[in-house]
Amino acid sequence: MNVIAHPRFKPIDKGNDKHSTAGQEPAVAAAPGAGAIRVRGLEKRFGDNQVLRGLDLDIPAGQFVAVIGKSGCGKSTLLRILMGLDAPSAGSVAFGTASGEAAPNARIVFQEPRLLPWLTVADNVAIGLGEGVPKARGRTAAAQVLSEVQLAKKAGEWPAQLSGGQRQRVALARALVSKPGILALDEPLGALDALTRISMQELLNRVWRELGFTAVLVTHDVSEAVHLADRVIVLEEGRIAMDLAVPHPHPRRHGNPALAELEGKLLAAILGH
Structure with missing residues (x-):
């Protein structure tokens, strides 16, 4: 399910930061x-x-940050800690927002859509608003976000009537309906066929550019990371082995030679070459 970031994490103290974010805008x-x-x-x-x-x-x-690395390197563990699903053994995680608020609204999308089969597509999306929301408001909000993910005509259908790519778009809509400040994505496209995956990458890139949230994507696909992210982090045995900026405008074209060169650098870092 989509979750709110855990309130135990303290707000960022902007007056006491020794770590530069130069070149990471x-x-x-x-x-x-x-x-x-x-x-x-x-x-x-x-x-x-x-x-x-x-x-x-x-x-x-x-x-938009992508986190990649070999299996077991700590990618999903890092994401789960950021979302409050696991507690750190040591260290700290802090949040702030562009407007100065301390607690951004955070949501997560998993590899499995995790839709409720007894609810319609629209009602599955409305769940993302949380409890206590009037039904009419939920349906209006769900209709709007389903339009953004190109599923407006599927609002009254059941999850079993949808393709795998459509179900994952519903899961994305459920995460987006509450207008998150942070969207975490844990291998959300991993189970899709190649063409559907490319279509979903384009959709995700478009909604990120339009809505302006912070995105943290965990993926095994180096091409996907370079195609979507401003910046790619390579984890190796729980440490950052590479932090690579992707200085190319969006949207990006698959097959771009400059992006292929960055993919090569990242693969070399992952494989230890």
């Missing part, structure tokens, strides 16, 4: 509620297994 204008993220000395252990090792990371409001 987002490629699009951040929305007023877009969340900035600051991670300091983050560690995570599961018994004797240390997954994250003293990780420091700054993500400006409105930036």
